[in-house]
Amino acid sequence: xxxxxxxxxxxxxxxxxxxxxxxxxxxxxxxxxxxxxxxxxxxxxxxxxxxxxxxxxxxxxxxxxxxxxxxxxxxxxxxxxxxxxxxxxxxxxxxxxxxxxxxxxxxxxxxxxxxxxxxxxxxxxxxxxxxxxxxxxxxxxxxxxxxxxxxxxxxxxxxxxxxxxxxxxxxxxxxxxxxxxxxxxxxxxxxxxxxxxxxxxxxxxxxxxxxxxxxxxxxxxxxxxxxxxxxxxxxxxxxxxxxx
Amino acid sequence: xxxxxxxxxxxxxxxxxxxxxxxxxxxxxxxxxxxxxxxxxxxxxxxxxxxxxxxxxxxxxxxxxxxxxxxxxxxxxxxxxxxxxxxxxxxxxxxxxxxxxxxxxxxxxxxxxxxxxxxxxxxxxxxxxxxxxxxxxxxxxxxxxxxxxxxxxxxxxxxxxxxxxxxxxxxxxxxxxxxxxxxxxxxxxxxxxxxxxxxxxxxxxxxxxxxxxxxxxxxxxxxxxxxxxxxxxxxxxxxxxxxxxxxxxxxxxxxxxxxxxxxxxxxxxxxxxxxxxxxxxxxxxxxxxxxxxxxxxxxxxxxxxxxxxxxxxxxxxxxxxxxxxxxxxxxxxxxxxxxxxxxxxxxxxxxxxxxxxxxxxxx
Amino acid sequence: xxxxxxxxxxxxxxxxxxxxxxxxxxxxxxxxxxxxxxxxxxxxxxxxxxxxxxxxxxxxxxxxxxx
Numbered sequence: 001x002x003x004x005x006x007x008x009x010x011x012x013x014x015x016x017x018x019x020x021x022x023x024x025x026x027x028x029x030x031x032x033x034x035x036x037x038x039x040x041x042x043x044x045x046x047x048x049x050x051x052x053x054x055x056x057x058x059x060x061x062x063x064x065x066x067x068x069x070x071x072x073x074x075x076x077x078x079x080x081x082x083x084x085x086x087x088x089x090x091x092x093x094x095x096x097x098x099x100x101x102x103x104x105x106x107x108x109x110x111x112x113x114x115x116x117x118x119x120x121x122x123x124x125x126x127x128x129x130x131x132x133x134x135x136x137x138x139x140x141x142x143x144x145x146x147x148x149x150x151x152x153x154x155x156x157x158x159x160x161x162x163x164x165x166x167x168x169x170x171x172x173x174x175x176x177x178x179x180x181x182x183x184x185x186x187x188x189x190x191x192x193x194x195x196x197x198x199x200x201x202x203x204x205x206x207x208x209x210x211x212x213x214x215x216x217x218x219x220x221x222x223x224x225x226x227x228x229x230x231x232x233x234x235x236x237x238x239x240x241x242x243x244x
Numbered sequence: 245x246x247x248x249x250x251x252x253x254x255x256x257x258x259x260x261x262x263x264x265x266x267x268x269x270x271x272x273x274x275x276x277x278x279x280x281x282x283x284x285x286x287x288x289x290x291x292x293x294x295x296x297x298x299x300x301x302x303x304x305x306x307x308x309x310x311x312x313x314x315x316x317x318x319x320x321x322x323x324x325x326x327x328x329x330x331x332x333x334x335x336x337x338x339x340x341x342x343x344x345x346x347x348x349x350x351x352x353x354x355x356x357x358x359x360x361x362x363x364x365x366x367x368x369x370x371x372x373x374x375x376x377x378x379x380x381x382x383x384x385x386x387x388x389x390x391x392x393x394x395x396x397x398x399x400x401x402x403x404x405x406x407x408x409x410x411x412x413x414x415x416x417x418x419x420x421x422x423x424x425x426x427x428x429x430x431x432x433x434x435x436x437x438x439x440x441x442x443x444x445x446x447x448x449x450x451x452x453x454x455x456x457x458x459x460x461x462x463x464x465x466x467x468x469x470x471x472x473x474x475x476x477x478x479x480x481x482x483x484x485x486x487x488x489x490x491x492x493x494x495x496x497x498x499x500x501x502x503x504x505x506x507x508x509x510x511x512x513x514x515x516x517x518x519x520x521x522x523x524x525x526x527x528x529x530x531x532x533x534x535x536x537x538x539x540x541x542x543x544x545x546x547x548x549x550x551x552x553x554x555x556x557x558x559x560x561x562x563x564x565x566x567x568x569x570x571x572x573x574x575x576x577x578x579x580x581x582x583x584x585x586x587x588x589x590x591x592x593x594x595x596x597x598x599x600x601x602x603x604x605x606x607x
Numbered sequence: 608x609x610x611x612x613x614x615x616x617x618x619x620x621x622x623x624x625x626x627x628x629x630x631x632x633x634x635x636x637x638x639x640x641x642x643x644x645x646x647x648x649x650x651x652x653x654x655x656x657x658x659x660x661x662x663x664x665x666x667x668x669x670x671x672x673x674x
Binding site for chain 3: 001002003004005006007011015016018019020021022023025026029180181184185214220221222225
């Protein structure tokens with residue numbers, strides 16, 4: 001028998017700190033599978049966020065940089081402009097990208113920087129105990145919306161990908177999810193397309209990945225995946241938002 | 245080469261390119277606008293990267309990326325903008341990344357005004373960001389000196405892998421002086437593999453992956469890393485102090501002033517010398533590391549010190565620390581963009597050295 | 608004919624593999640692994656078609672698939 005599925009070479013064989021059933025682990029693996037398949041491990045440079053994935057460089061076996069919270073796209077811009085021939089991607093959570101880093105992601109996209117952004121949307125700030133994030137759903141309980149997100153007090157979930165797609169800079173924006181095997185396959189395809197765009201110098205690509213956070217949704221991993229398909233996708237519909 | 249008239253902001257831009265800077269990110273703010281404007285044409289023409297960022301905060305983080313990638317990188321701003329960069333500067337020092345940050349100080353605090361000032365001295369020398377870090381701070385007092393200190397800034401940044409601040413002010417930035425400028429081309433991007441920067445992020449071909457980070461969560465890890473940083477800062481303190489003494493050998497009064505203010509003090513001193521007043525000046529060129537030892541040594545010979553600043557008094561504290569009570573220290577400063585006049589400095593020198601003239605006792 | 612191997616000690620017990628196995632060949636073991644969770648266990652049988660659904664869903668890359 002031949003092995004037809006195993007650990008991608010770019011992903012170090014070490015246990016991760018992520019919670020049981022966390023979407024970050026899945027996203028890390030898919031990125032590494034794509035990097036292996038495109039054969040770019042020695043040319044890729046990642047910029048890690050501040051959040052649950054702050055130590056992603058412990059798991060990725062290629063050049064990585066830290067970034068101040070929300071400034072990941074700026075660090076990626078600086079690296080890409082110095083090494084336009086390298087493949088630079090910015091890996092960010094919803095707090096990093098859609099809250100503190102909103103101005104940075106909008107202007108990086110608007111400049112059409114030829115980088116790839118992998119945006120993990122799990123609707124909470126995981127690293128810091130599950131607070132409301134810009135993408136927390138109305139009525140969703142978090143450690144800072146104990147009685148559920150209230151529009152009057154906390155505003156609406158921020159659909160940042162749709163926002164970015166309005167700008168001319170981004171060439172490819174798609175929202176995917178890792179709640180089912182079928183969707184994970186689609187997520188991998190989207191990530192691969194986003195990296196290929198960069199290799200072909202097409203410009204800014206962003207993939208938003210709806211991701212389960214069992215711990216701070218207070219659900220089992222199974223129910224967290226169900227919640228994505230039944231609730232999150234109502235507010236954050238899956239599909240290609242822009243592909244020009 | 246014929247000399248041309250150039251303002252401090254533009255000279256620093258050209259000097260950076262001449263020193264091999266291939267990446268500049270900036271943002272508009274008076275009184276340093278000439279620098280980003282100059283770089284927007286010259287840097288691109290020279291084959292480097294110019295970006296006008298969406299904020300000073302974004303700009304410093306682009307510098308972080310470019311420096312992590314191994315390029316010589318620079319940003320510039322003025323006081324309020326420099327406040328926005330403080331987090332980034334702490335990260336640059338913590339990740340041991342070389343970078344040059346230019347601050348053409350303006351009147352503060354708050355929105356302040358666009359007049360010259362030296363009220364960001366504490367911010368620059370103590371660090372406005374978080375954590376135990378230091379930045380080398382160079383203080384030019386003339387356009388030509390700004391050319392040389394810019395080169396020095398990039399060399400020191402690379403040597404010590406630490407951010408370096410060039411601390412000027414609105415006058416130095418916008419004032420034109422004759423200077424001999426050599427225009428250089430950068431021949432495209434920095435080499436992919438800058439052998440002097442094996443730590444840089446260039447793609448892990450032929451080596452183990454590099455990680456640029458400052459997060460140390462392990463037990464005692466960060467404390468150990470801080471120890472290493474402090475050893476570096478102590479080495480800088482022992483090797484990189486620079487200052488200019490003026491008549492300090494036979495002076496009963498030594499005036500301490502830097503940057504634009506030192507020019508005013510210099511002319512006041514030459515007049516005082518004509519009145520046979522034994523006064524000199526010590527002009528710090530590195531504000532950090534501060535010339536403590538030199539001042540402490542002078543304190544044995546001279547009778548008093550006088551500090552003149554365009555602020556409510558900040559460097560005066562460092563002078564007090566250096567002299568440690570051995571001699572009286574007088575202060576004359578003007579905040580909020582006020583510029584000390586030569587006459588006022590001269591009057592105070594006279595008062596201190598000839599108290600009988602105004603029956604005030606100073607010594 | 609195909610089969611999978613599960614790294615028992617690396618498993619964090621999220622059950623996403625067992626839920627998504629079309630043939631229901633994966634169950635959660637009664638005994639605990641070193642993480643103190645009930646790890647996934649493969650009910651070795653010839654019904655496994657090597658569809659990889661389990662491995663695709665596994666956040667910890669505990670599962671290898673052979674065909």
